[in-house]
Amino acid sequence: MWNEDVLSSGPRVATAGIDLIDDALARQDVDVAPTRWQPPSASGLAPVLSSIALCDGVRTANRTALERLTGARPHLVGVRPASEAVGLEPGTFLHAGPPIDWAGASGPLRGALTGAALLEGVASSPDDATARFARGEFRLEPCHHRAAVGPMAGVVSPSMPMLVIENEAGGGKAFCTINEGLGKVLRYGAFSAEVIDRLRWIERVLAPVLGDVLRAAGPLDLYAMAGEALQMGDECHNRNRAGTSLFLRAIGPHLIEAPRSSSDAAECFRFITGNDHFFLNLMMPAAKAAADTARDIEGSTMVVAMARNGTEFGIQLSGTGNEWFTGPSGVPQGLLFPGYGPEDANPDIGDSTITETVGVGGFAMASAPAIVKFVGGSSDLALDSSRRMYAITLGEHPLFRLPALDFRGTPVGIDVALVVRRNTLPVVNTGIAGREAGVGQVGAGLVDPPARCFENALARFAERHASLLRT
């Protein structure tokens, strides 16, 4: 174009950063080539960013953090009730995201807590449950404080069976409940009789059968499965069809030979194969086990947890211990199921962002072009989501590879300093819960975390590492 006469052929305009100009030009039928550019963050953190960039101690700490994060090899080893697995006491309930109380909880979290109280028999009715929670009779605690993670509301009560994951490369355990399936389920805030009945079946039939199967099969290498699932169109957060398939292939022979009745075993196979998200509840605790190996490294700016409770989005850094940095949860934008509008969508909820924390989920969308049918957008969006994340991560994952990017490792190890410097937020793809308790899932989409939690984390990091940053 450029070698022709602009007056006869019309100009082609390259734009940077300001959509308003792109749109105005496009409306005038001008050929626009938008480039990707973000102005630096206006957070006043420039001096901190400079001293971090110059600090060898931070570089060394981040190298260690990344090595631990990507060196983990989480295996599924068994199934145990939450009372044993994470020592959960009667009257205590775990939930997704950073700490929150009943007053601050959104509809789906309240719904899930109500259901869990009914399941445990510590409330006689939904109204009784909400009254007791409101009076503070029960204790709420984040899953993350017990080495656990939970999708969506993430509610765990003492009787619930939990999948037990061990990091075979250096120890450490993590825990997660068993995925309940689709439709009306506790994690989306539903608490009707069918929801409670299904949870009881999971405890009575599925958990013991899975326990038998895992005793026979031995530890299952979940990262090997996830790595293969990325070659099969999953991104291991909202698309888990391949992961679920590979899990069924691994346990199939043991289900056939299971010591309990073959009708129970067949029912378990049917339950798992009926729910392509089954693998999510294996991937999440695998990711948690990996992320926890990288905690508490003095001087590291790497993110080791991202989680949402339906009201706030929170993160934790390796170098700042167990402190949470939070901001308001955004409402995911994407595809809503028929019959629901944007006003039905709850703000972002769930611990499933632990997948993005370890380099899959939104960061691996280049592996999963088919996911755009679920979260919206085109196949370019899937490629672009992964490509953009290399700008805010410390490395590339040695096990998780993206065939569509010629087997480049997924971007992994979110560096809060890069997030602020590049003014680029981690991409998160997620299910959307209905705003009202009891409704369930209403769609799926993408959501931006609040910039504030990354800025606050960075400021706090600088405060805690003032002497390191001066050296």
Added chain:
Amino acid sequence: MWNEDVLSSGPRVATAGIDLIDDALARQDVDVAPTRWQPPSASGLAPVLSSIALCDGVRTANRTALERLTGARPHLVGVRPASEAVGLEPGTFLHAGPPIDWAGASGPLRGALTGAALLEGVASSPDDATARFARGEFRLEPCHHRAAVGPMAGVVSPSMPMLVIENEAGGGKAFCTINEGLGKVLRYGAFSAEVIDRLRWIERVLAPVLGDVLRAAGPLDLYAMAGEALQMGDECHNRNRAGTSLFLRAIGPHLIEAPRSSSDAAECFRFITGNDHFFLNLMMPAAKAAADTARDIEGSTMVVAMARNGTEFGIQLSGTGNEWFTGPSGVPQGLLFPGYGPEDANPDIGDSTITETVGVGGFAMASAPAIVKFVGGSSDLALDSSRRMYAITLGEHPLFRLPALDFRGTPVGIDVALVVRRNTLPVVNTGIAGREAGVGQVGAGLVDPPARCFENALARFAERHASLLRT
């Protein structure tokens, strides 16, 4: 580049068609942008192409052929021995590709025939088998002549169990043996005791168990599985990991409940899950059932079979009945297993090109970027292979969609007139057999069919349709 001074910045040269010039320029460090361009075929068929392009009768016939081809819904319905399924008589052996005799057969085909004669007990030793074949004591016949297809050598003998496929949209059956797994296997020409023992186990254990399972499960929709497998990184010819997974998910509960011993059922599950190509022998007869619905449509230039016997590559057209048009099989180029060189590779062999005939395999490589680890090349090659095939096909498949191309249907319905006019051959990806009988697989790669068979088919079509083309 173009708006700068060529003398200071150096030229960028766009080239068309002639690699010699690209290479010469690239060696001089000139920035080369090769464009895709093929000179028209020099076959002297230009007048035929013109009259076909103007002929409404051909257009109508091809529309019918494409509708039938893409409207088929092949289901797996059962397992029966070849003697019943295709009425195979003792002493008759089916093989892949167009007709061939023992004298013309390549090493892997001879090896597979030898193994089948030993399996049937009609020869006392490998030497005895080859002597009998050489003396013409046994009959050879293409699989395609009995509504069957076979991967690689494709040898079928009367006692072998065959998978029975029915097209539930309008009738028609097709047949294929059960995939034997990897390593030393009959289809690659191996005939040692382990090969024969495995075939006996398939007959004695796997076939009856699968028969029971299919009676319980009912017909299995293979095109639904293939469509989903394309969303999961398969292209349904050389990558079948997702298809095999989906098949196991479908039969798993029935294997658990199977009436025979659970140790047999578990052994069958382990055999299938140990072989990611299991689904190939389901996809191939499904494709055959679909392709056969489009046969014998007067005036259609659509290809309804492509098959290789290890010596020749042959095609059949809808409008020219059962006549084969052949040319010499090429040697696939790709990745060889360690220890093998190009001199070990047999020319292209097998009926598996029935997958490309129905719009998957090489035509769906855009779904399977991970396949380049198997056949060589980069992820761009995978995208490009699919994109190029739209130029020689009559339509896009309604069930087989490519997520990486924003869910565009795969290119389907190869038009021999377009192949010749555009001088673009169908892309085929394939396993590579060792040249010597008994060696087995030595690699995988891509191969060009011989242009001659398409040109000869077109010429014969014109001859047979002289009066139609005059109208």
